[in-house]
Amino acid sequence: RRGANFLGFHSVRRRLGGHGPSVLIVFGTGWGLADSVCEKAAYQLEPIRSPRADGYNHLSVRAAAAITFDRLLRPR
Template identity: 40%
Template sequence: MSKTYIGLVHYPIYNRNNEVVTTAIANFDIHDLARTSRTYNIKNYFIIHPLESQIRLAQDVMDYWKTGVGSKYNLDRKEAFTTVETVPDIEAAVDQITAKEQARPIVVTTDARIYPNTISYGHLREKIAQNDHPCLLLFGTGFGLEKTMMNQFDYILEPIYGGGEYNHLPVRAAVAIILDRLLGEAWWQAGNTD
């Protein structure tokens, strides 16, 4: 099993006016990223948010599916929620991973631009497969992580390019695409021509 973790970051985030804000936790993000995380054997999905009121909201949703009525109603959802935790900031997620794995994770984020420390999907997939260090993949909400944060990360994953000029995927879709590229079946090597 890979030592891969993900984090959904809600601060510091740009809004549509290029102002730094704290975004709200979206119910769909909690559910869909939990299910995607479990599908790709992510060790933990961290909801990273500094506001206690938002953490309580997320915790209420998580409790409903982990131990409440939802845990009896939908066992698949209960299992998916076993990967989800809340932390106040990125460093708290890094600290938890470091304590659990006895090694500081490689921290990788995503952006729609190229940086000097941009890494390809193939190269990062190889690093994860080597299993030498844990890996924390960070995803921004809103209009992306504040740019000075980029210097703190080990790598920035190359952008996802679609088939057209429009390029503003919802975070849930981006996470699914990226996890499949990094951890999914290597279908292009299977030799299937069907």
């Protein structure tokens, strides 16, 4: 989580509905992603939090993408 401002899903959802700048959503660890990509980002989407008490937090990229797109794009 490379030092950017984090936005919640609700805030990002509102931004997607407007005529603002383009949005790039990157899934996975970001391994191999140039640091400059994150440094240029105005915001980062908050991480998906685990409800587990022990803090275990692992999702497949497919599951993370499904949760993210559901939270951002499903009709309300």
